[in-house]
Amino acid sequence: MNPLLDAPAFALRNLTHQGFRSLLTLLGVIIGIAAIVTLFSLGAGLTNAVNEQFEQLGANTVYVMPSGLLSGSSGNASTNVKTLSSSLIDRIHNLSEVEEVISNVYSQGTVTVGHQNERIYILSISPDELQSYVNTGFLSLREGRLFSSRDTFTAILGNQLVDDRFEKDVRLGSKILIEGKSFSVVGVTAPAAEIAGDPASVNNSIFIPSKGFNQLFEETDPLFLIVKTNAVEEVPLAVEKITRLLDKEFGRDQKVFEAVTTEQLQEQVGALIGVIQIVLVGVASISLLVGGVGIANTMVMSVLERTNEIGVMKAVGATTHIVLAVFLLEAGFIGALGGLIGLIIGYSLAFLVGYVANSMNFALSIYFDPFVALFALLFALLVGMVAGFLPARRAARMDPVDALRA
Amino acid sequence: MNPLTEVPTYAIRNLTHQGLRSYLTLLGVVIGIAAIVTLFSLGSGLNNAATEQFEQLGSNTLFVAPAGEFGSQSNGSSTNVKTLSESTIQKLKSIPEVEVVLAPISAPTTVTFGREKTRATFIATSPEESREFQSTGFLEFAEGREPTSRDTFSLIIGHNLAKKTFENDIRVGDKIKIEDRSFKVIAITKENAQSFGGGPNTNNTIFGSKKGFSQVFAETDPVFLLIKTKKKDDVQLVKDKIERVFESVYGKDQKVYEVQTSEQLLQQIGQFLGVIQLVLVGIASISLLVGGIGITNTMVMSVLERTNEIGVMKAVGATNTIVLSVFLMEAGFIGLVGGVFGVIFGYALAFIVGAVSMASGLALKVEFDITLVIGSLLFAMLVGMISGFLPARRAARMDPVVALRGIE
Numbered sequence: 001m002n003p004l005l006d007a008p009a010f011a012l013r014n015l016t017h018q019g020f021r022s023l024l025t026l027l028g029v030i031i032g033i034a035a036i037v038t039l040f041s042l043g044a045g046l047t048n049a050v051n052e053q054f055e056q057l058g059a060n061t062v063y064v065m066p067s068g069l070l071s072g073s074s075g076n077a078s079t080n081v082k083t084l085s086s087s088l089i090d091r092i093h094n095l096s097e098v099e100e101v102i103s104n105v106y107s108q109g110t111v112t113v114g115h116q117n118e119r120i121y122i123l124s125i126s127p128d129e130l131q132s133y134v135n136t137g138f139l140s141l142r143e144g145r146l147f148s149s150r151d152t153f154t155a156i157l158g159n160q161l162v163d164d165r166f167e168k169d170v171r172l173g174s175k176i177l178i179e180g181k182s183f184s185v186v187g188v189t190a191p192a193a194e195i196a197g198d199p200a201s202v203n204n205s206i207f208i209p210s211k212g213f214n215q216l217f218e219e220t221d222p223l224f225l226i227v228k229t230n231a232v233e234e235v236p237l238a239v240e241k242i243t244r245l246l247d248k249e250f251g252r253d254q255k256v257f258e259a260v261t262t263e264q265l266q267e268q269v270g271a272l273i274g275v276i277q278i279v280l281v282g283v284a285s286i287s288l289l290v291g292g293v294g295i296a297n298t299m300v301m302s303v304l305e306r307t308n309e310i311g312v313m314k315a316v317g318a319t320t321h322i323v324l325a326v327f328l329l330e331a332g333f334i335g336a337l338g339g340l341i342g343l344i345i346g347y348s349l350a351f352l353v354g355y356v357a358n359s360m361n362f363a364l365s366i367y368f369d370p371f372v373a374l375f376a377l378l379f380a381l382l383v384g385m386v387a388g389f390l391p392a393r394r395a396a397r398m399d400p401v402d403a404l405r406a
Numbered sequence: 407m408n409p410l411t412e413v414p415t416y417a418i419r420n421l422t423h424q425g426l427r428s429y430l431t432l433l434g435v436v437i438g439i440a441a442i443v444t445l446f447s448l449g450s451g452l453n454n455a456a457t458e459q460f461e462q463l464g465s466n467t468l469f470v471a472p473a474g475e476f477g478s479q480s481n482g483s484s485t486n487v488k489t490l491s492e493s494t495i496q497k498l499k500s501i502p503e504v505e506v507v508l509a510p511i512s513a514p515t516t517v518t519f520g521r522e523k524t525r526a527t528f529i530a531t532s533p534e535e536s537r538e539f540q541s542t543g544f545l546e547f548a549e550g551r552e553p554t555s556r557d558t559f560s561l562i563i564g565h566n567l568a569k570k571t572f573e574n575d576i577r578v579g580d581k582i583k584i585e586d587r588s589f590k591v592i593a594i595t596k597e598n599a600q601s602f603g604g605g606p607n608t609n610n611t612i613f614g615s616k617k618g619f620s621q622v623f624a625e626t627d628p629v630f631l632l633i634k635t636k637k638k639d640d641v642q643l644v645k646d647k648i649e650r651v652f653e654s655v656y657g658k659d660q661k662v663y664e665v666q667t668s669e670q671l672l673q674q675i676g677q678f679l680g681v682i683q684l685v686l687v688g689i690a691s692i693s694l695l696v697g698g699i700g701i702t703n704t705m706v707m708s709v710l711e712r713t714n715e716i717g718v719m720k721a722v723g724a725t726n727t728i729v730l731s732v733f734l735m736e737a738g739f740i741g742l743v744g745g746v747f748g749v750i751f752g753y754a755l756a757f758i759v760g761a762v763s764m765a766s767g768l769a770l771k772v773e774f775d776i777t778l779v780i781g782s783l784l785f786a787m788l789v790g791m792i793s794g795f796l797p798a799r800r801a802a803r804m805d806p807v808v809a810l811r812g813i814e
Contacts (some may be wrong), residue, residue: 028696035692120475124724168493283686286441287693290434297430301707
C-alpha cells in the first residue's frame, strides 16, 4: 500500500459517494471564492483602467498639480487658491528637457441652450494642445473639426451633452451661449471611457479655444500642467528641475504644488483604490469563512458516519498519520474543487461586469491574473484543510477497538 | 395532540439532540448576521455623527456655496469662483426673517512654526461671527482667550495643528507664520471628531480676523455663507428669498450660487453613506447566503437520518402539513437562534469599532436600533426556513410505508 497514492484516491472516492451533501458544502466554498475573485478583479480592473489612461499620455509625462490633491487634504471652494502663473509656465517650458507643456485650465460656466441653463465644465485649450490630445488618443471627435488658430468663439461639445443633457437638438453649426457669449459648435467628441469620479470628463465638458476662454473668465492661470519631456530617461531630471522652479516661486519646502511622474500618480491612485479593494474583499472573505465552517460540519459528520470504516483501516495497519491524511485531503479537496469552480464563476462575473461597465462608458479593464487564480486555489485548499483539521484529528486518534465496535 | 404547541417543542428537542452539527450550522448563520449587523450599524454610525455635527449649527441654518461645490468632491480646482460682493451680502442681511449672516472667508495656506511647515485652511471671521460660531458649539476653546475687535494678527489654532502636526506643541502665546507674516496664537480649539463625508470640523483649521487675513491674501470676498433664520419654520421661505436675491444679481435661472438647508445637506451625505452601506451590507449578505446553504445541508442530513421517524409520525396520523412544519420550524429555529447570537456579536463588534474610531478621531456614533434587531432576526429566521424548505418538503412527501422500511 502506497499512502501517497492511495490516500488521495480514497479521499476522492469518499467525496463523490456523498452526493448531495458534498455538493452543498462545495457550493458554500464556490460562492465565497467567487465573491472574493469578482471583487478583487473589479478593483484591479479599475486600477488598470486608470493606469491605461495615464499611459495614453505616455511615460515621458510629468504632472504638476496642487499638493495633497489625491490624499484628499485639499481645501474647499476658496478664491485664494494659488495658481501657476504664465511666467512660471514659460520657465518650465524653457527647461531643456521639456518638449511640450499642456496647461489644464477649466472653470464651471453657465451654458444656455434654448431656454435651458446648465452648469458645465468649460475647458480652455489651444489648437496645439488639442492636437496633442488627439495624437495621444486622449480625445477623439465623433463629428466636426478641431480648432485652428483663427478660432475664438467656437466650441467642441462632449457627446453626452449633445445626446442626453441638452433637450434641444444641438448640431454642428448650432449656437450656444456660454456665460452669455455666443459660441458656434464645430465638433462633438467621441465617447471616451471615464474614470470614476472625474467631474470634467471629455464626455460631459465643453472645449473652447483659450482665446475665447480668456474673454469669459477673469483669472485663467491653471492649477494643472501636463509636461512632456523629450525622452523617458529625462523624466527624473525634469521633475527635479520643475520642483526647483516651484520652490523658487512658492518658497522653499513649499507644499503648494508638486511635480509627479506618471508612475507616482499611478501609485497614488492605486493606493486609493487598493484601500477600497481591501475593504470589499475583506467583507467578501467572511462568506468563505462561513463556507469553511460548512466544510468542518461535513467533515464532522463524515467522521462520525465512518467510525466503523476508520476502525477497519486502523485494524489492517493504517497509521494515525494515514487516517489524518485521508480526512485532511478530503477536506482540502472540497476546498480546492470549490475554489476552482468559484474561480471560474468569479472571473466570468467580473468579465461580465467589466463588459457592461465599458458599454456604459465606465472604464474598467478586467484581465485574467494567474497569480490571483493560483492564490485563490491555494487559499481555498488551505481553508478546506484548516476547517477539516479538527474532525480529521478526531478520526486519526480513534481507538481501533472502540471504532470497530461502534 | 395540539400541533401548535407540540410541533415547536419537538423541533427544538431535535436540534438540541444533534450537538456539534447544529452548533456548526448555527455558527455560519451567526457569522453572517453579525457581519450584516456590524456593517449596517457602522454605516448608520457615520450618518449619525454627521447629523449631530450639522445639528450643532442649528436646523435654522442655511448654507450658501458656489453651485456644484455641494456634495461633489470639490478639490477647489476651479479658479473662477465668483465671490459674493458686500452689496449682495447686505441684501441678504436685510431679509426680515434672517437673524444673522455669517460670511467667513477662507484660503488654503502655508503655516510655519519654527522650521516646520504645513498646509492648513485659514478661516477669517469678524469677532461677531466668531462669537456666533462659539454659541453654536461649532467653535470651542480648550485654552486661551476670545478674540476682540482689536485683534489683527491673532489666531485661534485647531487642536490637531497645535498638538499633533509639529514636533513641538504650539502653545498660547507662541508665534507662527502664515505666508511669511507673523501671527500670535491666542487660543486653541477643543478636539472634535471628524465626521465622514465632509462635515464641518475645526481640528486642522486656523481662525483669524478679517483684518489680518486681508494683509496676507488678495481676495477677501467670501464664497461661502452661513445664514441663520430667526425662526426654524422660516427656513424654506428664507431659502426662496435668498435665491431671488441671487437671481437679481447673477441673472434669472442662475446656477452660480446654491442655497441648501441643513436638512438637504444631511440628505446628500445620507445618500452617499447609504450607497456605501448598501454595498458593504450586500457583500456581507453573501456570507448569510452561504450560512443558509449550511442549514439546507444540515436539514438534508436530518431528514435522511430520521426517515424511520418520519414513517412513524405519518403512521400514527401526522399529516403532510405537520411533518412539513416540524422540519420548517427546525430550520427556522436554527436561523433564529443564529440570528440572536449574530445580533449580539454584531452589535458588540460595532460598539467596539465605534469606540476605537472615536478615540482615533473619526466621528462614529453607533446606536442601538431596535428595527435593525427585529429585521435581522426575522431575516435570519426567513433564511433558515427558505433553506429548510426543500428538505422539509421531501420529508413531508415521504410515503409512510417506504419510510418505515427505509432504514433497517
